[in-house]
Amino acid sequence: MATLALNSLAIGDLKNIHLQVAAGEIVCLSGASGSGKSRLLRAIADLDLHTGNVHLGDTNQNDMPGHRWRSAVMMVPAESAWWHETVGEHFPERSKDALQQLGLDADAFDWEVTRLSSGEKQRLALARALARKPAALLLDEPTANLDKDSTERVENWLRDIIEEQQLPTLWVAHHEDQIARVADRHFHIVDNGIEQQEMTG
Numbered sequence: 001m002a003t004l005a006l007n008s009l010a011i012g013d014l015k016n017i018h019l020q021v022a023a024g025e026i027v028c029l030s031g032a033s034g035s036g037k038s039r040l041l042r043a044i045a046d047l048d049l050h051t052g053n054v055h056l057g058d059t060n061q062n063d064m065p066g067h068r069w070r071s072a073v074m075m076v077p078a079e080s081a082w083w084h085e086t087v088g089e090h091f092p093e094r095s096k097d098a099l100q101q102l103g104l105d106a107d108a109f110d111w112e113v114t115r116l117s118s119g120e121k122q123r124l125a126l127a128r129a130l131a132r133k134p135a136a137l138l139l140d141e142p143t144a145n146l147d148k149d150s151t152e153r154v155e156n157w158l159r160d161i162i163e164e165q166q167l168p169t170l171w172v173a174h175h176e177d178q179i180a181r182v183a184d185r186h187f188h189i190v191d192n193g194i195e196q197q198e199m200t201g
């Protein structure tokens, strides 16, 4: 049950970012294309050089080896890389629950990754990330390739897990209606910083 805290974080054009995401809270981040949303997530995941501090609970990002930090503060990028031939090889164990809850065929573990549609890849990337039991989540447009039904199914699945496992979550989203459905708070990138928005609905 930890808070994810950004203090004076700076990367690219984004400067002096301060934000605390509480355990179980979903903070949505929006901004124009190229405004730095993905780079901000990459800085928090310690994938790109940045200045400032990121803490998960009492742990400073700088005090933990990068690979351990990234398995705790798990980023799901918009486009995931797949290292093995079949889907199942990317998972520590073959629990079919997540697949079914995401509306995927229970046999998907045996499929070759190349056979997956972009929407299936996106759902599997989420299932793969959650199977590793992270302590915080960074989601980069997690439903970008999904139709309306799949989007709502994935939103509900994520919200349940985030609540149940009390994961502080930063969720990059473009659509106001999605933000209204999932966000506890919403920030928009303005003038190289983030500005809290009023929640609608």
Ligand SMILES: Nc1ncnc2c1ncn2[C@@H]1O[C@H](COP(=O)(O)OP(=O)(O)OP(=O)(O)O)[C@@H](O)[C@H]1O
Residues within 6 Å of the ligand: 012, 031, 032, 033, 034, 035, 036, 037, 038, 039, 040, 048
């Ligand atoms: N490694 C890098 N070094 C320097 N500049 C970079 C690097 N990666 C991305 N950029 C630039 O930083 C800016 C922000 O990119 P980013 O991918 O974070 O935007 P974004 O807000 O996520 O956009 P979109 O909504 O289109 O995905 C862009 O101008 C991009 O070209």
